[in-house]
Amino acid sequence: MSGGTGPTGQGALGGHGNTAGMRSVEQHLADVLARIRPLPPFEQHLLDAHGHRLAEDVIAPRDVPLFDNSAMDGYAVRRIDVLGADQDNPAVLTVTQEIPAGAAATAEIGPGACARIMTGAPVPPGADAVVPVEWTDGAADGTVRIYRAPDEGGHIRRSGEDVRAGQPLLAAGTLLGARQIGLLAAVSRDLVAVRPSPRVVIISTGSELVEPGTEPGPGKIPDTNGYTLATAAREAGAVVYRVGVVADDAKLLLDTIEDQLIRADLLVTTGGVSVGAYDVVKEALHGLGTVEFGRVAMQPGMPQGFGVVGPDETPIFTLPGNPVSAYVGFELFVRPAIRRLLGHQEDLHRPVVEAVCTEGFTSPAGKRQFARGVISPAESAGRIEVRPAGGSGSHLMGGLAQANCLISVPEEQTRVEAGELVSVILLDDDAAAHSANPLP
Known part of the structure; x- marks a missing residue:
């Protein structure tokens, strides 16, 4: 939905000239x-940056994941050693090491060997697939029986498969919500420049x-x-x-x-x-x-x-x-x-839509009226309707509290007729949900 048509519902700024010494x-x-x-x-730590808009383009400083790691608890294997394995003819491999998440170094996997590996742990050299523990007899040492062969590269999260170093991540102006903060943490950014x-x-x-x-x-x-x-x-x-x-x-x-x-x-x-x-x-x-x-x-x-x-x-x-x-x-x-x-450029204004006014009302000559209104979907598909809410007095808060939009009536128009198409400024998300035809 566009929010860039200005506050009046009359398109680009420029509008009408002065009326009896007034400014438009x-x-x-x-x-x-x-x-x-x-x-x-200014730079903020991630949690403090939440809810702010980025003031910089963020480029990935490193790959995500940083290294090949296991997507499952299971066994890191050479796939050639387990091809054809099934319930009747399991592959039997020697468990030569156990690799927990956070392990810094691992030994290479040779022919007929495997490593017991935990989710997130680095895949050892020589291994090209991970067999989930559910496909095995679950042995922790000695030998393990494997009853099913994984696909090539199965259950391995490859380095850089999510994000590549140098890849544009977030553009300046992005609102930093939970998902964006999580991405910044994933590439190990602890400080980002934001608009306060x-x-x-x-x-x-x-x-x-x-x-x-x-x-x-x-x-x-x-x-x-x-x-x-x-x-x-x-x-x-x-x-x-x-x-x-x-x-x-x-x-x-x-x-x-x-x-x-x-x-x-x-x-x-x-x-x-x-x-x-x-x-x-x-x-x-x-x-x-x-x-x-x-x-x-x-x-x-x-x-x-x-x-x-x-x-x-x-x-x-x-x-x-x-x-x-x-x-x-x-x-x-x-x-x-x-x-x-806040650094916004294009979306300074509330969204403006067109709606059919269901009730007629008058408007003062020479002034742009912003009448309180309630917008709602029409019974007939493909259009929305708006009705005036409360009186026109500038002290009447009851009607304003019920309104979810403002009906914008041009200076030269002194009456809006029932059934007329009018420009409407949406004031809240509920009104936006009812509208289907924002102005360009």
């Missing part, structure tokens, strides 16, 4: 990504906010955004630090941001970016001259801010305070930035 979604995203560079790679997980700091602003679990007093509400954005950043691959609620105090907010710079690769604030009297994020950051605030032609999430702060020019996103607005802004702008920090 594509323009804002392009400016964001132009300032984001992948984090520099970006450290993302989430800051919720607003004197009205209290921690979930606290009984809200008059005029107070739980901090929805801090938890929504922290978990969304984790899902995007970040290491997340959620700062507690910061009251509407510009100096306190600026001090908090400066304190967090030491551990942040990217900062996200939520709230305080509109035109209210207490929009302290704009007040706190405006003097720095590096963060631009403006309006993006989208619903929800029109007020957006982005820039860099601190001596290391740490990127900072200032998202709106309404929960759905903050989440949609994160999906469209912050998530691609996190993916870029």
Whole structure:
């Protein structure tokens, strides 16, 4: 499934121009990504590298297996000595040595001789097959009776049959899961260069906010955004630090941001970016001259801010305070930035598919709407359907929690009719499983 069509469902970035002084979604995203560079790679031990993406091409430094070894417990033989052996006419060989796994040196096998050998042990010189112990009388010394001849090279794992020295193993950008870590261990790599997980700091602003679990007093509400954005950043691959609620105090907010710079690769604030009297994020950051605030032609999430702060020019996103607005802004702008920090090139965005909308709804003129939706397979084979979920209010978390996609409606379209084909941004794996026709 393609994830490279951008966040809008409208194909390549470029899109529509400004609407009444607003910037388009594509323009804002392009400016964001132009300032984001992948984090520099560093070497990690294998277990610590798990879950990260490779920042190097890995070439096999040696063969795997390193040496010819037995695939079975049994007897290393010269196949010519056991040809024709059966139950009535067993081959009788002299057991001249026993070779356990880990043995460093073995004697050569001569005519009429064999070696008792364990799984993984090196095959001795002169032997060209291994007879499983089940085909013998199991003698440990003296002589052994063999009742069946193996195929040529039977039950021998040949040096390099899995991996050859110099063979490309894993390409830069590969996500290191259990199987890839096992392969690296098999070729004796203990350190690999990986892209670190970006450290993302989430800051919720607003004197009205209290921690979930606290009984809200008059005029107070739980901090929805801090938890929504922290978990969304984790899902995007970040290491997340959620700062507690910061009251509407510009100096306190600026001090908090400066304190967090030491551990942040990217900062996200939520709230305080509109035109209210207490929009302290704009007040706190405006003097720095590096963060631009403006309006993006989208619903929800029109007020957006982005820039860099601190001596290391740490990127900072200032998202709106309404929960759905903050989440949609994160999906469209912050998530691609996190993916870029991780070293992704092509798959920055959520997958986009086309679906038949089962219910009509209106859309604001001049703004790209991202309506919450639920995608599901249609009863008729070969198509998928989507229906709007919940209302359009940017405070309505109930519908967002039920949604598994966003329906993208272009700026010039003011209504979606039932039965119309629409572009849909998939938000989770469950939605992706329902879709069968990703856009190219």
